[in-house]
Amino acid sequence: MNLAIEIAIKASSAGLPISESAEPSAKSVYELNPLSDTRWEAFIKEHSRASVFHSTNWLGALQTTYGYDPLVVTTCRPNAPLTNGIVFCRIRSLLTGRRFVSLPFSDHCEPLVNNSTELDDLLLHMKQYVDAGKWKYIEIRPTSCRPGSQTGLGKTIVYSFHHLDLRKSTRELFRNFHKDCVQRKIRRAEREKLHYEEGTSETLLQKFYELLVMTRRRQCLPPQPLSWFRGLVAAFGEDLKIRLATKDDLPVASILTLAHKNSMVYKYGCSDARFHKLGGMPFLFWNAIQEAKDKGCEEFDMGRSDRDNFGLISFKEHWGTVGTQLSYWTYPQHWPATTSSVRQKSVLRRAVPLTPSFVLRAAGRLLYRHIG
Numbered sequence: 001m002n003l004a005i006e007i008a009i010k011a012s013s014a015g016l017p018i019s020e021s022a023e024p025s026a027k028s029v030y031e032l033n034p035l036s037d038t039r040w041e042a043f044i045k046e047h048s049r050a051s052v053f054h055s056t057n058w059l060g061a062l063q064t065t066y067g068y069d070p071l072v073v074t075t076c077r078p079n080a081p082l083t084n085g086i087v088f089c090r091i092r093s094l095l096t097g098r099r100f101v102s103l104p105f106s107d108h109c110e111p112l113v114n115n116s117t118e119l120d121d122l123l124l125h126m127k128q129y130v131d132a133g134k135w136k137y138i139e140i141r142p143t144s145c146r147p148g149s150q151t152g153l154g155k156t157i158v159y160s161f162h163h164l165d166l167r168k169s170t171r172e173l174f175r176n177f178h179k180d181c182v183q184r185k186i187r188r189a190e191r192e193k194l195h196y197e198e199g200t201s202e203t204l205l206q207k208f209y210e211l212l213v214m215t216r217r218r219q220c221l222p223p224q225p226l227s228w229f230r231g232l233v234a235a236f237g238e239d240l241k242i243r244l245a246t247k248d249d250l251p252v253a254s255i256l257t258l259a260h261k262n263s264m265v266y267k268y269g270c271s272d273a274r275f276h277k278l279g280g281m282p283f284l285f286w287n288a289i290q291e292a293k294d295k296g297c298e299e300f301d302m303g304r305s306d307r308d309n310f311g312l313i314s315f316k317e318h319w320g321t322v323g324t325q326l327s328y329w330t331y332p333q334h335w336p337a338t339t340s341s342v343r344q345k346s347v348l349r350r351a352v353p354l355t356p357s358f359v360l361r362a363a364g365r366l367l368y369r370h371i372g
Helices: 003-013 038-046 058-066 116-131 172-177 180-190 202-218 224-239 272-278 282-296 310-317 338-354 355-371
Strands: 031-032 069-074 086-093 097-102 136-140 154-165 195-199 240-247 251-260 263-271 299-306 322-331
Touching: 003 338, 031 299, 038 310, 058 069, 058 224, 058 263, 058 355, 069 116, 086 116, 097 240, 116 136, 116 322, 154 310, 172 180, 172 282, 180 272, 195 202, 195 282, 202 224, 202 240, 202 251, 224 240, 224 251, 224 355, 240 272, 240 282, 251 272, 263 272, 263 282, 282 299, 299 310, 310 322
Parallel strands: 097 136, 263 299
Antiparallel strands: 031 069, 069 086, 086 097, 136 322, 154 299, 154 322, 195 240, 240 251, 251 263
16 A cells, blocks of 8 residues: 555544655545534525535434445535535445445435535545555535536436426416326326325325335336335435325325425335325325425425436426436446446346245345345
Protein backbone atom coordinates (compact mmCIF):
# COMPACT_ATOMS: atom_id res chain seq x y z
CA MET A 1 0.00 0.00 0.00
CA ASN A 2 1.25 3.53 -0.79
CA LEU A 3 2.37 5.02 2.55
CA ALA A 4 0.79 8.44 1.90
CA ILE A 5 -2.55 6.84 1.11
CA GLU A 6 -2.39 4.60 4.20
CA ILE A 7 -1.63 7.60 6.45
CA ALA A 8 -4.41 9.61 4.81
CA ILE A 9 -7.02 6.89 5.34
CA LYS A 10 -6.01 6.32 8.97
CA ALA A 11 -6.10 10.04 9.67
CA SER A 12 -9.48 10.41 8.04
CA SER A 13 -11.03 7.51 9.92
CA ALA A 14 -9.85 9.17 13.13
CA GLY A 15 -11.66 12.39 12.22
CA LEU A 16 -8.44 14.19 11.24
CA PRO A 17 -7.89 16.12 8.00
CA ILE A 18 -6.15 14.62 5.03
CA SER A 19 -2.79 16.31 4.68
CA GLU A 20 -2.36 18.74 1.83
CA SER A 21 0.59 16.64 0.69
CA ALA A 22 -1.41 13.41 0.57
CA GLU A 23 -2.25 13.41 -3.11
CA PRO A 24 -4.55 13.29 -4.99
CA SER A 25 -6.94 15.25 -2.72
CA ALA A 26 -6.40 19.02 -3.07
CA LYS A 27 -8.11 20.02 0.21
CA SER A 28 -8.41 18.71 3.73
CA VAL A 29 -11.31 16.25 3.89
CA TYR A 30 -13.04 15.10 7.06
CA GLU A 31 -15.38 12.22 7.82
CA LEU A 32 -18.32 12.15 10.21
CA ASN A 33 -21.06 9.79 11.29
CA PRO A 34 -24.38 11.38 10.22
CA LEU A 35 -26.33 9.34 12.77
CA SER A 36 -24.39 10.77 15.72
CA ASP A 37 -23.17 14.15 14.43
CA THR A 38 -26.12 16.57 14.74
CA ARG A 39 -24.62 18.88 12.13
CA TRP A 40 -25.80 16.55 9.35
CA GLU A 41 -29.48 16.72 10.26
CA ALA A 42 -29.29 20.51 10.61
CA PHE A 43 -27.51 20.77 7.26
CA ILE A 44 -29.97 18.68 5.23
CA LYS A 45 -32.94 20.37 6.88
CA GLU A 46 -31.92 23.64 5.23
CA HIS A 47 -30.38 22.34 2.00
CA SER A 48 -32.63 22.77 -1.04
CA ARG A 49 -31.33 19.63 -2.80
CA ALA A 50 -31.48 17.29 0.19
CA SER A 51 -33.95 14.45 -0.37
CA VAL A 52 -35.54 11.82 1.83
CA PHE A 53 -32.58 9.56 1.05
CA HIS A 54 -30.18 11.94 2.82
CA SER A 55 -32.27 11.82 5.98
CA THR A 56 -31.17 10.13 9.18
CA ASN A 57 -34.46 8.21 9.03
CA TRP A 58 -33.39 6.49 5.81
CA LEU A 59 -29.80 6.00 7.01
CA GLY A 60 -31.01 4.58 10.30
CA ALA A 61 -33.27 2.08 8.55
CA LEU A 62 -30.38 0.95 6.34
CA GLN A 63 -28.17 0.42 9.36
CA THR A 64 -30.81 -1.33 11.45
CA THR A 65 -31.96 -3.72 8.71
CA TYR A 66 -28.82 -4.40 6.69
CA GLY A 67 -25.97 -3.35 8.96
CA TYR A 68 -24.68 -0.66 6.59
CA ASP A 69 -22.57 1.97 8.37
CA PRO A 70 -23.06 5.52 7.02
CA LEU A 71 -20.40 8.18 6.71
CA VAL A 72 -20.29 11.71 5.33
CA VAL A 73 -17.23 13.29 3.74
CA THR A 74 -16.92 17.07 3.89
CA THR A 75 -14.33 19.82 3.64
CA CYS A 76 -15.76 21.44 6.79
CA ARG A 77 -13.67 21.18 9.93
CA PRO A 78 -14.94 19.34 13.02
CA ASN A 79 -17.44 21.43 15.01
CA ALA A 80 -17.82 23.93 12.16
CA PRO A 81 -21.26 24.20 10.51
CA LEU A 82 -21.52 22.03 7.41
CA THR A 83 -21.64 23.69 4.02
CA ASN A 84 -21.10 20.56 1.91
CA GLY A 85 -21.08 16.79 2.15
CA ILE A 86 -21.52 13.49 0.34
CA VAL A 87 -23.12 10.64 2.27
CA PHE A 88 -22.11 7.01 1.68
CA CYS A 89 -22.79 3.65 3.27
CA ARG A 90 -20.10 1.06 3.83
CA ILE A 91 -21.25 -2.30 2.47
CA ARG A 92 -19.22 -5.30 3.57
CA SER A 93 -20.27 -8.48 1.78
CA LEU A 94 -18.60 -11.83 1.23
CA LEU A 95 -20.72 -12.22 -1.93
CA THR A 96 -20.42 -8.82 -3.60
CA GLY A 97 -17.36 -7.27 -1.98
CA ARG A 98 -16.60 -4.22 0.14
CA ARG A 99 -17.77 -0.97 -1.38
CA PHE A 100 -19.02 2.56 -0.68
CA VAL A 101 -22.45 3.36 -2.14
CA SER A 102 -24.30 6.67 -2.09
CA LEU A 103 -26.82 5.28 -1.23
CA PRO A 104 -27.99 1.65 -1.12
CA PHE A 105 -31.62 1.07 -2.22
CA SER A 106 -31.95 4.80 -2.91
CA ASP A 107 -33.16 5.78 -6.37
CA HIS A 108 -30.95 8.87 -6.26
CA CYS A 109 -28.73 10.73 -3.79
CA GLU A 110 -27.38 14.10 -4.87
CA PRO A 111 -23.92 15.13 -3.58
CA LEU A 112 -24.62 18.25 -1.52
CA VAL A 113 -21.81 20.45 -2.80
CA ASN A 114 -21.53 24.05 -3.93
CA ASN A 115 -19.38 23.56 -7.00
CA SER A 116 -17.51 20.99 -9.08
CA THR A 117 -14.26 21.56 -7.18
CA GLU A 118 -15.83 20.49 -3.89
CA LEU A 119 -17.38 17.46 -5.57
CA ASP A 120 -14.07 16.33 -7.05
CA ASP A 121 -12.11 16.93 -3.82
CA LEU A 122 -14.51 14.70 -1.88
CA LEU A 123 -14.52 12.00 -4.54
CA LEU A 124 -10.74 12.03 -4.78
CA HIS A 125 -10.63 11.40 -1.06
CA MET A 126 -12.97 8.40 -1.39
CA LYS A 127 -11.00 7.14 -4.38
CA GLN A 128 -8.01 6.57 -2.09
CA TYR A 129 -9.86 3.77 -0.28
CA VAL A 130 -10.15 1.84 -3.53
CA ASP A 131 -6.58 2.60 -4.58
CA ALA A 132 -5.39 1.25 -1.23
CA GLY A 133 -6.79 -2.11 -2.30
CA LYS A 134 -9.24 -2.87 0.50
CA TRP A 135 -12.46 -1.62 -1.11
CA LYS A 136 -13.87 -2.77 -4.43
CA TYR A 137 -15.42 0.47 -5.70
CA ILE A 138 -17.30 3.67 -4.86
CA GLU A 139 -20.64 4.60 -6.42
CA ILE A 140 -22.68 7.80 -6.52
CA ARG A 141 -26.22 8.35 -7.80
CA PRO A 142 -26.54 12.08 -8.55
CA THR A 143 -29.59 13.68 -10.13
CA SER A 144 -27.70 16.53 -11.79
CA CYS A 145 -23.99 16.95 -10.98
CA ARG A 146 -21.21 15.23 -12.89
CA PRO A 147 -17.80 14.19 -11.50
CA GLY A 148 -14.68 15.54 -13.17
CA SER A 149 -12.47 13.31 -15.32
CA GLN A 150 -9.62 13.49 -12.77
CA THR A 151 -11.73 11.55 -10.24
CA GLY A 152 -11.70 8.48 -12.48
CA LEU A 153 -15.44 7.89 -12.00
CA GLY A 154 -17.28 6.65 -15.07
CA LYS A 155 -20.94 6.42 -15.95
CA THR A 156 -22.03 2.79 -15.58
CA ILE A 157 -25.82 2.69 -15.87
CA VAL A 158 -28.57 5.12 -16.86
CA TYR A 159 -32.18 5.09 -15.66
CA SER A 160 -35.24 7.15 -16.47
CA PHE A 161 -36.37 9.36 -13.59
CA HIS A 162 -39.81 10.99 -13.30
CA HIS A 163 -41.33 13.57 -11.01
CA LEU A 164 -44.60 15.47 -11.02
CA ASP A 165 -44.69 19.23 -10.43
CA LEU A 166 -47.38 19.87 -7.82
CA ARG A 167 -47.30 23.66 -8.11
CA LYS A 168 -50.51 23.56 -10.13
CA SER A 169 -54.11 23.41 -9.02
CA THR A 170 -55.61 20.00 -8.34
CA ARG A 171 -57.99 20.54 -11.25
CA GLU A 172 -55.15 21.35 -13.63
CA LEU A 173 -53.17 18.31 -12.49
CA PHE A 174 -56.12 16.02 -13.14
CA ARG A 175 -56.75 17.61 -16.54
CA ASN A 176 -53.14 16.81 -17.54
CA PHE A 177 -53.51 13.11 -16.73
CA HIS A 178 -53.91 10.78 -19.69
CA LYS A 179 -57.67 10.49 -20.28
CA ASP A 180 -57.79 6.74 -20.94
CA CYS A 181 -54.88 5.44 -18.89
CA VAL A 182 -55.35 7.57 -15.77
CA GLN A 183 -58.53 9.65 -15.63
CA ARG A 184 -60.81 6.83 -16.77
CA LYS A 185 -59.20 4.33 -14.38
CA ILE A 186 -59.60 6.66 -11.41
CA ARG A 187 -63.28 7.04 -12.24
CA ARG A 188 -63.57 3.25 -12.67
CA ALA A 189 -62.13 2.75 -9.20
CA GLU A 190 -64.65 5.21 -7.79
CA ARG A 191 -67.53 3.43 -9.55
CA GLU A 192 -66.30 0.11 -8.20
CA LYS A 193 -66.34 1.71 -4.75
CA LEU A 194 -62.81 0.64 -3.92
CA HIS A 195 -62.13 1.17 -0.25
CA TYR A 196 -59.11 3.30 0.67
CA GLU A 197 -57.02 2.81 3.82
CA GLU A 198 -53.79 4.40 4.94
CA GLY A 199 -51.48 4.17 7.91
CA THR A 200 -48.63 2.11 9.37
CA SER A 201 -50.42 -0.58 11.34
CA GLU A 202 -49.12 -4.14 11.36
CA THR A 203 -52.34 -5.24 9.65
CA LEU A 204 -51.80 -2.81 6.78
CA LEU A 205 -48.14 -3.80 6.55
CA GLN A 206 -49.02 -7.49 6.27
CA LYS A 207 -51.56 -6.82 3.50
CA PHE A 208 -49.03 -4.66 1.66
CA TYR A 209 -46.39 -7.36 1.98
CA GLU A 210 -48.63 -10.14 0.67
CA LEU A 211 -49.25 -8.02 -2.45
CA LEU A 212 -45.53 -7.29 -2.69
CA VAL A 213 -44.69 -11.01 -2.71
CA MET A 214 -47.23 -11.51 -5.54
CA THR A 215 -45.75 -8.63 -7.52
CA ARG A 216 -42.13 -9.69 -7.08
CA ARG A 217 -43.09 -13.18 -8.19
CA ARG A 218 -44.54 -11.71 -11.41
CA GLN A 219 -41.26 -9.85 -11.85
CA CYS A 220 -39.34 -13.11 -11.22
CA LEU A 221 -37.56 -11.65 -8.19
CA PRO A 222 -37.52 -12.41 -4.46
CA PRO A 223 -39.27 -9.83 -2.26
CA GLN A 224 -37.41 -7.44 -0.01
CA PRO A 225 -37.36 -8.70 3.59
CA LEU A 226 -40.32 -7.77 5.77
CA SER A 227 -37.82 -6.46 8.34
CA TRP A 228 -36.84 -3.70 5.86
CA PHE A 229 -40.38 -2.33 5.79
CA ARG A 230 -40.71 -2.65 9.55
CA GLY A 231 -37.46 -0.70 9.82
CA LEU A 232 -38.82 2.04 7.55
CA VAL A 233 -42.04 2.28 9.55
CA ALA A 234 -40.10 2.57 12.80
CA ALA A 235 -37.71 5.19 11.35
CA PHE A 236 -40.18 7.45 9.54
CA GLY A 237 -43.27 7.30 11.73
CA GLU A 238 -46.05 9.50 10.35
CA ASP A 239 -43.91 10.55 7.37
CA LEU A 240 -44.41 7.05 5.94
CA LYS A 241 -47.77 5.80 4.72
CA ILE A 242 -48.93 2.47 3.44
CA ARG A 243 -51.91 3.08 1.15
CA LEU A 244 -54.21 0.16 0.42
CA ALA A 245 -57.13 -0.30 -1.99
CA THR A 246 -59.55 -3.15 -1.33
CA LYS A 247 -62.59 -4.56 -3.10
CA ASP A 248 -65.04 -6.37 -0.83
CA ASP A 249 -62.30 -6.63 1.84
CA LEU A 250 -59.89 -8.17 -0.66
CA PRO A 251 -56.58 -6.24 -1.11
CA VAL A 252 -56.12 -5.30 -4.77
CA ALA A 253 -53.28 -2.72 -4.72
CA SER A 254 -50.96 -0.93 -2.33
CA ILE A 255 -48.22 1.70 -2.42
CA LEU A 256 -45.73 3.00 0.13
CA THR A 257 -44.88 6.71 0.17
CA LEU A 258 -42.41 8.80 2.14
CA ALA A 259 -42.84 12.51 2.91
CA HIS A 260 -39.83 14.75 3.29
CA LYS A 261 -39.83 18.56 3.37
CA ASN A 262 -41.59 19.74 0.18
CA SER A 263 -41.62 16.35 -1.56
CA MET A 264 -43.59 13.12 -1.43
CA VAL A 265 -41.80 10.05 -2.72
CA TYR A 266 -43.45 6.98 -4.21
CA LYS A 267 -41.06 4.19 -3.19
CA TYR A 268 -42.84 0.83 -3.48
CA GLY A 269 -45.96 -0.41 -5.24
CA CYS A 270 -47.64 -3.79 -5.57
CA SER A 271 -50.92 -5.28 -6.74
CA ASP A 272 -52.98 -8.37 -7.45
CA ALA A 273 -52.93 -8.75 -11.24
CA ARG A 274 -56.41 -10.30 -11.24
CA PHE A 275 -57.90 -6.92 -10.34
CA HIS A 276 -55.85 -4.51 -12.46
CA LYS A 277 -58.94 -3.55 -14.47
CA LEU A 278 -60.47 -2.00 -11.34
CA GLY A 279 -57.95 0.86 -11.40
CA GLY A 280 -56.50 0.30 -7.93
CA MET A 281 -53.04 1.71 -8.59
CA PRO A 282 -54.22 4.96 -10.27
CA PHE A 283 -56.75 5.32 -7.44
CA LEU A 284 -53.96 5.12 -4.84
CA PHE A 285 -51.65 7.47 -6.72
CA TRP A 286 -54.41 10.05 -7.03
CA ASN A 287 -55.11 9.88 -3.28
CA ALA A 288 -51.39 10.30 -2.54
CA ILE A 289 -51.05 13.23 -4.94
CA GLN A 290 -54.04 15.02 -3.41
CA GLU A 291 -52.63 14.53 0.08
CA ALA A 292 -49.23 15.82 -1.05
CA LYS A 293 -50.97 18.93 -2.41
CA ASP A 294 -52.81 19.41 0.89
CA LYS A 295 -49.49 19.15 2.77
CA GLY A 296 -47.99 21.90 0.60
CA CYS A 297 -45.57 19.60 -1.24
CA GLU A 298 -44.18 20.94 -4.51
CA GLU A 299 -43.07 17.63 -6.00
CA PHE A 300 -44.28 14.04 -6.26
CA ASP A 301 -41.21 11.88 -6.85
CA MET A 302 -42.06 8.75 -8.88
CA GLY A 303 -38.55 7.35 -8.78
CA ARG A 304 -36.37 5.60 -11.31
CA SER A 305 -37.28 3.11 -14.04
CA ASP A 306 -35.09 0.76 -16.07
CA ARG A 307 -34.80 2.29 -19.53
CA ASP A 308 -36.09 -0.87 -21.17
CA ASN A 309 -39.16 -1.03 -18.88
CA PHE A 310 -41.38 0.78 -21.37
CA GLY A 311 -44.59 -0.13 -19.56
CA LEU A 312 -43.49 1.49 -16.30
CA ILE A 313 -42.10 4.54 -18.09
CA SER A 314 -45.39 4.99 -19.98
CA PHE A 315 -47.36 4.64 -16.75
CA LYS A 316 -45.35 7.47 -15.17
CA GLU A 317 -45.53 9.67 -18.27
CA HIS A 318 -49.33 9.35 -18.33
CA TRP A 319 -49.45 11.40 -15.12
CA GLY A 320 -47.93 14.46 -16.79
CA THR A 321 -44.54 13.95 -15.17
CA VAL A 322 -41.22 15.42 -16.23
CA GLY A 323 -38.76 12.72 -17.25
CA THR A 324 -34.97 13.01 -17.08
CA GLN A 325 -31.94 10.73 -17.22
CA LEU A 326 -30.49 9.46 -13.96
CA SER A 327 -26.88 8.27 -14.22
CA TYR A 328 -24.93 6.19 -11.71
CA TRP A 329 -21.15 6.67 -11.57
CA THR A 330 -18.48 4.37 -10.15
CA TYR A 331 -14.75 4.21 -9.57
CA PRO A 332 -13.30 2.18 -11.06
CA GLN A 333 -15.77 2.23 -13.90
CA HIS A 334 -17.37 -1.18 -14.34
CA TRP A 335 -20.05 -2.07 -16.80
CA PRO A 336 -22.96 -4.34 -15.90
CA ALA A 337 -22.20 -7.92 -16.89
CA THR A 338 -24.78 -8.09 -19.66
CA THR A 339 -24.32 -11.74 -20.58
CA SER A 340 -24.34 -12.81 -16.95
CA SER A 341 -27.42 -10.68 -16.25
CA VAL A 342 -29.29 -12.23 -19.17
CA ARG A 343 -28.45 -15.71 -17.92
CA GLN A 344 -29.49 -14.85 -14.37
CA LYS A 345 -32.81 -13.42 -15.55
CA SER A 346 -33.43 -16.52 -17.65
CA VAL A 347 -32.81 -18.77 -14.63
CA LEU A 348 -35.06 -16.63 -12.42
CA ARG A 349 -37.87 -16.63 -15.00
CA ARG A 350 -37.85 -20.43 -14.92
CA ALA A 351 -37.32 -20.92 -11.20
CA VAL A 352 -39.35 -18.22 -9.43
CA PRO A 353 -42.83 -19.26 -10.67
CA LEU A 354 -42.20 -22.73 -9.25
CA THR A 355 -40.78 -21.55 -5.93
CA PRO A 356 -43.00 -21.53 -2.81
CA SER A 357 -43.59 -18.10 -1.29
CA PHE A 358 -41.84 -18.97 1.97
CA VAL A 359 -38.69 -19.87 -0.01
CA LEU A 360 -38.83 -16.60 -1.94
CA ARG A 361 -39.14 -14.68 1.33
CA ALA A 362 -36.19 -16.54 2.79
CA ALA A 363 -34.14 -15.77 -0.33
CA GLY A 364 -34.97 -12.09 0.06
CA ARG A 365 -33.86 -12.11 3.69
CA LEU A 366 -30.55 -13.70 2.72
CA LEU A 367 -29.73 -11.79 -0.47
CA TYR A 368 -30.76 -8.16 -0.17
CA ARG A 369 -28.10 -7.10 2.31
CA HIS A 370 -25.50 -8.14 -0.30
CA ILE A 371 -26.94 -6.14 -3.23
CA GLY A 372 -27.53 -2.64 -1.89
